[in-house]
Amino acid sequence: AQTVTQSQPEMSVQEAETVTLSCTYDTSESDYYLFWYKQPPSRQMILVIRQEAYKQQNATENRFSVNFQKAAKSFSLKISDSQLGDAAMYFCAYRSANNAGNMLTFGGGTRLMVKP
Amino acid sequence: DAGITQSPRHKVTETGTPVTLRCHQTENHRYMYWYRQDPGHGLRLIHYSYGVKDTDKGEVSDGYSVSRSKTEDFLLTLESATSSQTSVYFCAISPISGGYEQYFGPGTRLTVT
Numbered sequence: 001a002q003t004v005t006q007s008q009p010e011m012s013v014q015e016a017e018t019v020t021l022s023c024t025y026d027t028s029e030s031d032y033y034l035f036w037y038k039q040p041p042s043r044q045m046i047l048v049i050r051q052e053a054y055k056q057q058n059a060t061e062n063r064f065s066v067n068f069q070k071a072a073k074s075f076s077l078k079i080s081d082s083q084l085g086d087a088a089m090y091f092c093a094y095r096s097a098n099n100a101g102n103m104l105t106f107g108g109g110t111r112l113m114v115k116p
Numbered sequence: 117d118a119g120i121t122q123s124p125r126h127k128v129t130e131t132g133t134p135v136t137l138r139c140h141q142t143e144n145h146r147y148m149y150w151y152r153q154d155p156g157h158g159l160r161l162i163h164y165s166y167g168v169k170d171t172d173k174g175e176v177s178d179g180y181s182v183s184r185s186k187t188e189d190f191l192l193t194l195e196s197a198t199s200s201q202t203s204v205y206f207c208a209i210s211p212i213s214g215g216y217e218q219y220f221g222p223g224t225r226l227t228v229t
Binding site for chain 1: 147149156157158159164166172174204206208210216217218220222223
C-alpha cells in the first residue's frame with residue numbers, strides 16, 4: 001500500500017517570503033498523480049496543484065509551484081510571496097494511475113502560519 | 117466550486133445511537149467518497165462508490181456502512197455511534213476522467229458523547 005509522509009507538522013513564514021512544504025511518498029508504481037490540497041480555517045478542502053508522474057516539468061499555479069523528484073519520491077510545494085490568506089493546513093495526496101476508484105492517500109498535513 | 121453539499125453540518129449524538137450523514141452532488145460525477153479527518157492522520161477513506169449501488173470499503177470502514185441509490189446521493193451510516201467516531205467527515209466526488217482530482221464538500225463535524 002502507498003504511504004504519504006509530511007514530516008513538518010508546522011511551518012511558519014513571514015509575509016511576502018517564500019516557504020517550502022515537504023512531502024515524500026512510498027510506491028512501487030511508475031504511473032501516478034500527486035496533489036496538494038489547502039484547508040483554511042473554514043475547513044473547506046481546496047485543490048492547489050496537481051502533478052502527473054509521467055511529466056518531467058514541475059507544475060506551477062501562480063504563486064504555487066512544486067519540486068517533483070520522482071527518483072527520490074519527493075513532492076514539495078513552494079509558496080512564493082506568501083500572503084496572510086495562505087495560512088492553512090496543507091495536505092499532500094497520492095493517486096495511483098491503476099486505481100480504478102480514483103482513490104487518494106493523504107499525508108498527515110502541515111500547518112502553515114503566516115506572520116505579518 | 118463543485119456542487120457538493122453535506123447535511124447536517126454539525127451533529128452531537130450519544131453513544132449507541134444511529135447516525136446518518138448525507139452527501140448530495142449536482143455534478144453527476146460517477147465516484148463519491150467518504151473520509152474522516154482526525155488530527156495527525158490527514159484524511160482517511162471510509163467507503164467509496166463507483167456507481168449507483170456500487171460501493172467498496174476504504175481504509176477505516178469498520179463501524180460504518182454506506183448506500184447510494186441515486187447518482188447524486190451518498191449516505192454514510194454509523195449503526196451504533198461510538199466516541200472513537202467523533203471526527204470531521206468529508207464527502208468528495210470525482211469524475212470518471214480528466215485530472216482525477218477529487219472535489220470536497222464542506223464537511224460535517226460529528227461529536228459522539
